[in-house]
Amino acid sequence: MVAPKWRLRFTTAMLLLLALAIVMPGLVGMGVLGIRLRSTVMERAEDKYHSLLETAAVRIDSFFEEPVSVMGLIIALSNKAQDPQRFVRTQLSEAAQRIGFDRVGVIDGTGRIIHLWPQGDAFEGFNLDGRDYAGRLSSKESYFWSDSYIDPVTGSAMVDLVMKEGSEYVFGSASIARLQGVFDAVAVPPGCLLGIVDGNGNYIIHSAPQKALLREKDPIHMRLAVGQDMEAPYVIDGERYVGFGPNWKACLGMWPCTTRLRKP
C-alpha cells in the first residue's frame, strides 16, 4: 500500500521540524558560547599585553630615574662650588656624560645661565626666563621634565630636566633622538606600541622612532583635547590599536603616558 503523497510530505516536514527543534538550541548555545569564549580570549590577551606594557613602563621609569639622581648630586655639589670653572669642568661635564645629556647648566633666579657645560656653547650667558622654570616647578615637586622644544642653536627637538636648589635651577637638556636610546634597554612587547607624550601631545619617545623624531601628535591626546573618550579603536599605519592613556602611571611622573594595545 502506497502512502498518499501528502502524508509523506507531512511526515518529512514534521521530522525536519523535530530535528530543528533539537538542533537549534544547541546551535544557539554554541554561538553564545563562542562569542563569550572569544570575548574572554580577547580580554585575557588584552590583560596580558597590558601587563607586559606596564612592565616595560616600569623599566622606562628606571631609565629616567638615573638623570634625576645625578642631577640631584649636582645640586648638592653646586652649593659647594668655590671655583666655578672647575665646577663646570668636572661636575657638570661628568654628569652630562654619565646621563647622556647634550647640555647641563645652572641658572640663577632671573633665568640667566651662570654655569654651563659644554664650555664655549652658544648658550653661555643666555637668559632662559621665557621657559618659566620657576612657574613650572611647584613647591611640592623637586623636579620636572619640560615639554619638547626646538633648540634655537642646533635645531634639534629637546627636552629639559629641571631641578631647583634655593633660588637657582639646574637643568639638563637631552635631544629626543638621544632619549630614544631607552628602547635599547627596554623591550616593547611584540605588536605593541609604546610612547610618552609631553603636555602638548607630542611624542618624546616612541617605540616607532620616527613618530618621536617627527614630533607626531598622539591620537589619544588629540581625542582627549577635543573632549572625547580616549578608549577607542585607533588606526595607526593601517593597524588597529586600542589605546590606554593617562590613567596609566606616567613614566616621567608628571605627564600622561600613552600605550597602545593591538587587538589580537
Added chain:
Amino acid sequence: MKGSSVLLIGLAALMLAGCQPKEPIRIGFAGGITGANASVALSGRDAVLLAVEEVNRAGGIKGRPVELVIKDDQESPAVAAEVERAFLKEGVPAVIGHYVSGVAFSALEAIEGENLLMLSPTISTAQLSGLDDQFIRVIPTNEDQGRILGQYARKTAGNATACVIYSVGNEVFVDGVKSAFRQHFESLGGQVLLEEAVPPKLPEAMAAALERGALAGVDAYLLVMNANDVVIFSQLRAKTGYAADVYSATWGMTSDVLFQGGSTVEGIVFPAPFDSSSRKPEYQVFSEKYQKFCGNSPDFSAVYSYEAARVLFGAIEKAPEYTAEAVKRSLLNGGPYQGLQSELTFTDAGDIRRPLFLVKVNKGSFETIGAGE
C-alpha cells in the same frame, strides 16, 4: 519566486554595500616639520589636524571622512619636489603647504600641469603673485610686511637709521621684505646703512652682524629670519646691551620666540597677519580649542593653516569632483569665505588681500598695537 529571490539578493547586496566604510578624502600636508624652523610647520600641522578632527566629527565631506597625509619637506627645495611627486603617485589632488617661500618654486615645478593643487598658509613671496597656476595662498605678500614695518619704524618710532640682518637660503622671501622696507623707510627720510647676510643657526655670524650695526650707530634693526634666529639675535643683543629698536618679519613670529627669547625679545615689533587680541567669537573658539589641543596660543601659522584647511574643505564639498582643477575652480568661485577674524576673498589668480596688524612683544605676549596702513 525567482523574481523575489533576485530582489532579496539585491537588497542584501545594497545593505552590505552600505556597511562598507566610505573611502576617505585624502588631503596632503607638506612642511618642514623637522629642523631649525620646524615650529612654523608644526603649529600649522597641528591646526590642520584640529580642522580635520572637527570636520570628521561633523560627518566628513560629502559623507566621507578626511584623511591627512603628512610629509616632511625638511625645508629643502629638492625634498619639497620629491614630496610633491610622492603625493602625485599616491593620487592626492590637494595639499596644504608648503611653509617657506624658498621651496615654493621647486614644488610647483614638480606639479606643473599635474592633478595637484597647492594651498599655502604661509608662502608670501610676491614673485608668485598674479599667476594663474596651481598655487593658492591665504597670506598677503611679503612686500606688505616690509612696507608696514618701514612706515612704522620711520613715522611712528622715529628711527633714522637701520641695519637689515637676514637669513641666507630663503631669498625669494627675504628680498621682498627688505627691499619694501628700504623703499618705504627711505622714502620717509630714513636710511638703511647696512644689510647683513647671516647663515641660519650661526651665533658667531649673528654676533658679528649685530656688532657691525652697533658700530655704524643704527637705531633700528630689521630681522628677516626664522624664530630661532630671532632668538639668537635677541639673546646676543641682551648680552651685549646694544640699545636699538628691533623689527622682525612675520616669519620669526612664533610661540618659540617667546619661549626661547623670554625677556630678551621684549619690544620686538612684527607685522602680524592676524589680531591676537581679537574678540571675534570664531577666533575665540578656535584659540581655546587650539590651546587645549597644543598647549600654547595659536600663532600666525596655526591661524592661517586652520583657515586654509576650512577653505579647502568647503571647496571640495562644492566641487563636482575631487580633482585639482575642480577644487581650484570651486575655491576661487565660491568665496568670500568666513575666516577667523575677517572674510577671505581670493583674486582670480589665487592671491588674497587681508589686513596686516602690528604686534609688539609685551610682558611675554604678542600685543596688537595697531593695524598696518
